Amino acid sequence: MTARENERQPNGEPVDHRLGDRSAVSAADQLSLDDGTRSEGTDPLLDRASRVNTPSTDDSGIAVSVTGLRKRFGDRTESVTAVDDVSFDIETGSIVGLLGPNGAGKTTLIKSILGMVLPDEGSVRINGVDVYERPRDAYAHVDAMLEGARNDYWRLTVRENLRYFATISGVDPDSVRGRHERLLTQLGLAEKADVPVRELSRGMKQKVSLASVLAGGAEVVFLDEPTLGLDIESSRTLQRELRRLVEEEALTVVLSSHDMDVVETVCDRVLIMSTGEIIADDTVDALLSGTDLHSIEITSRDLDSAIVSTLEERFETISVEPRERGHRITVTTDSDGLYTLLAHLRAEDVSLERVRTIEPDLEDVFVDLTAGRDR
Numbered sequence: 001m002t003a004r005e006n007e008r009q010p011n012g013e014p015v016d017h018r019l020g021d022r023s024a025v026s027a028a029d030q031l032s033l034d035d036g037t038r039s040e041g042t043d044p045l046l047d048r049a050s051r052v053n054t055p056s057t058d059d060s061g062i063a064v065s066v067t068g069l070r071k072r073f074g075d076r077t078e079s080v081t082a083v084d085d086v087s088f089d090i091e092t093g094s095i096v097g098l099l100g101p102n103g104a105g106k107t108t109l110i111k112s113i114l115g116m117v118l119p120d121e122g123s124v125r126i127n128g129v130d131v132y133e134r135p136r137d138a139y140a141h142v143d144a145m146l147e148g149a150r151n152d153y154w155r156l157t158v159r160e161n162l163r164y165f166a167t168i169s170g171v172d173p174d175s176v177r178g179r180h181e182r183l184l185t186q187l188g189l190a191e192k193a194d195v196p197v198r199e200l201s202r203g204m205k206q207k208v209s210l211a212s213v214l215a216g217g218a219e220v221v222f223l224d225e226p227t228l229g230l231d232i233e234s235s236r237t238l239q240r241e242l243r244r245l246v247e248e249e250a251l252t253v254v255l256s257s258h259d260m261d262v263v264e265t266v267c268d269r270v271l272i273m274s275t276g277e278i279i280a281d282d283t284v285d286a287l288l289s290g291t292d293l294h295s296i297e298i299t300s301r302d303l304d305s306a307i308v309s310t311l312e313e314r315f316e317t318i319s320v321e322p323r324e325r326g327h328r329i330t331v332t333t334d335s336d337g338l339y340t341l342l343a344h345l346r347a348e349d350v351s352l353e354r355v356r357t358i359e360p361d362l363e364d365v366f367v368d369l370t371a372g373r374d375r
C-alpha cells in the first residue's frame, strides 16, 4: 500500500485517510467512484459523530470474520481478481499481520472489510455484525490508519487532535482524558502535546496519527505501515504500546507492513496474500518451524567469479559479497537445494574456509512462499 504524500484538502489541511472523519469519507467516496463501487453515498462512517460508543455485545471471541470475499476489477476483456475467495477469522485481542507482495490484494481486502470497496461476493462481520447489512453498528468500534501518516489536522495541537478524533468517534473527550495522557506519554509525545502537528518531525507526526486512531477507544483497528518513518526506538515503543493495548484492553489489530521484523515481533498471527489469495495463515513460530528452508553462509578463496555466476543462475536467493580473495555467499534454500549446493562446490573442488548456518526468518519464509507467484 503506498502512501499518498502531499494530498491536501481545499483548506490546506492534509487529506485524512482515517475512518471516522468526514474528509476520510470523502476520500473513500472518491476512491469508491474510481473503483466503480459504493456510489450510493450511504457510507456508514459519515454518521460517527452522533453515535454512542457502547461496548460491542458479541461474545464469540471473534472480532473480524471474513467469508468467501471476492473482488474483481475491470471488464471481461481485461480484469484482475484482486481478492479471490478469501476467508478467515480474527480473534478478539490479537494482532494479525497482513503481508503480501505489491499487488497481492491487501489494500482491496482491507477496504472491502471497511466498506470502502464493495466486493462482488462474500460477507464480513465485525463483532458478529454484518458490515453490509448493518454498517453503522458494525463500524461503531472500528478505526483505521490507511495509506501512511497524513491523518491529523496540522493546525491543531497534538492534544487537540486526540480530543477531536475521540469526539468524532462519539466519545466525550473528557471521559477518555486518562487514556489520552497515557498515549501521549507512552508514545513520547507528552512534551509536544501542546504543539501544532505541522511543527513536528515526520516520525512524530506518525506517532500522532497512531495516537489519534487509538484516541476514541476503538476495539478493532486497521493499521497500514504504522512504523513507517519511525526511528528504531520509536518503532519499538509503538510496538510495545500496541501489545499492551492488546493484552490489557483486548484491542484487536490488523496490521499491514513491509517491515518483517515488526511483523515477526508484534503479531500473534500472519496472513500472507499473493495474487488475491491467502497462501499462508499461521503463527510466526509455526511458519518458521514449518519451513524446510536453510540459510548457509560460505566463505572461500576458491569461490571465483565463474563458480559464483553458475550458483547465481541456480539459486534465486543468493547474496554475494566479494572478499579480498574469493567470495562470501549466502544461500537460502530447502534441503534438496542445500545438498545440490554442497555437491556442486565439491565437484568444483572448492575448499570451505568458513561455513555458518543462519536460522531462517520471516522474510526468508515470505520470499520462499511468494516467489514466482506474480500475477
Ligand SMILES: Nc1ncnc2c1ncn2[C@@H]1O[C@H](COP(=O)(O)OP(=O)(O)OP(=O)(O)O)[C@@H](O)[C@H]1O
Binding pocket: 001, 002, 034, 035, 073, 074, 080, 081, 082, 100, 101, 102, 103, 104, 105, 106, 107, 108, 109, 375
Ligand atoms: N480501482 C482499481 N481498478 C483496477 N484495478 C485495481 C484497482 N485497485 C486495485 N486494482 C488491482 O488489484 C490488484 C490488487 O491491488 P491492491 O492495491 O489491493 O494490492 P496490494 O497488495 O495492496 O498492493 P501494494 O502492496 O502494492 O499496495 C492489483 O493488480 C491492482 O492493480
